[in-house]
Amino acid sequence: MQLAQCETTSQFSAPVIREDYRDAMARLAAAVNIITTDGPSGRAGFTATAVCSVTDEPPTLLVCLNRSASAHPIVTANGQLCVNTLAGAQRDLSNLFGGKTPMAERFAAAQWSTGVTGAPLLDGATVSFDCRISHSASVGTHDILYCEVLAVYRRDSSDALVYFGRNYHGLPGAV
Numbered sequence: 811m812q813l814a815q816c817e818t819t820s821q822f823s824a825p826v827i828r829e830d831y832r833d834a835m836a837r838l839a840a841a842v843n844i845i846t847t848d849g850p851s852g853r854a855g856f857t858a859t860a861v862c863s864v865t866d867e868p869p870t871l872l873v874c875l876n877r878s879a880s881a882h883p884i885v886t887a888n889g890q891l892c893v894n895t896l897a898g899a900q901r902d903l904s905n906l907f908g909g910k911t912p913m914a915e916r917f918a919a920a921q922w923s924t925g926v927t928g929a930p931l932l933d934g935a936t937v938s939f940d941c942r943i944s945h946s947a948s949v950g951t952h953d954i955l956y957c958e959v960l961a962v963y964r965r966d967s968s969d970a971l972v973y974f975g976r977n978y979h980g981l982p983g984a985v
């Protein structure tokens with residue numbers, strides 16, 4: 811059977827330049843997370859879509875963090891972090907933690923409690939994963955942080971925030 815032709819399809823072959831790669835990545839819908847840390851090296855937080863489950867034994871997720879981000883030295887020195895997955899109404903927080911704003915201003919915009927690692931847990935997040943960084947790897951501009959999950963905090967009534975096509979979308983419905 812012949813596949814229907816899609817008029818909007820564009821084809822790129824190697825070498826794939828950064829802009830083409832980013833345009834393609836913008837076609838992946840992703841959950842939006844605020845990654846927080848607190849400890850001897852201080853408090854920090856940043857927005858991340860590059861978060862993914864690795865294995866459930868031991869429960870482990872990964873976070874890709876740009877080494878040029880202001881949070882990088884703080885997160886890696888503390889060795890622990892919390893992944894707070896945003897609800898639909900929290901898109902303003904995503905922009906605030908998405909860069910350039912001073913850390914104190916980022917944290918002043920929301921309510922927090924404290925997880926077992928000492929990292930800030932975001933009130934109203936759909937779920938929070940409190941983790942210790944078990945190991946890491948560097949690829950290009952980013953560090954891949956492998957994070958063992960020590961505690962989870964679920965809020966089953968929330969809807970979800972999805973980042974797709976360089977825009978935020980609310981995904982209604984409780985799970």
Ligand SMILES: NC(=O)C1=CN([C@@H]2O[C@H](COP(=O)(O)OP(=O)(O)OC[C@H]3O[C@@H](n4cnc5c(N)ncnc54)[C@H](O)[C@@H]3O)[C@@H](O)[C@H]2O)C=CC1
Binds near residue numbers: 831832835836860951
């Ligand atoms: N993985 C990352 O480091 C991400 C970084 N961002 C940051 O937020 C800014 C705004 O993002 P958009 O409005 O979505 O436009 P954009 O065109 O810069 O990014 C489009 C998509 O490309 C990917 N991407 C962007 N920058 C990347 C990077 N440095 N390394 C790996 N993947 C990357 C992400 O999937 C992103 O949704 C970006 O320029 C970037 O600074 C955004 C999403 C993911």
Ligand SMILES: Cc1cc2nc3c(=O)[nH]c(=O)nc-3n(C[C@H](O)[C@H](O)[C@H](O)COP(=O)(O)O)c2cc1C
Binds near residue numbers: 860905
């Ligand atoms: C929607 C969105 C998703 C992002 N995802 C990531 C990510 O997965 N990894 C990352 O290192 N930076 C990501 N960023 C960029 C960081 O949030 C930003 O670089 C960080 O806040 C550091 O900025 P600063 O150096 O001004 O503090 C994302 C930004 C936005 C707006």
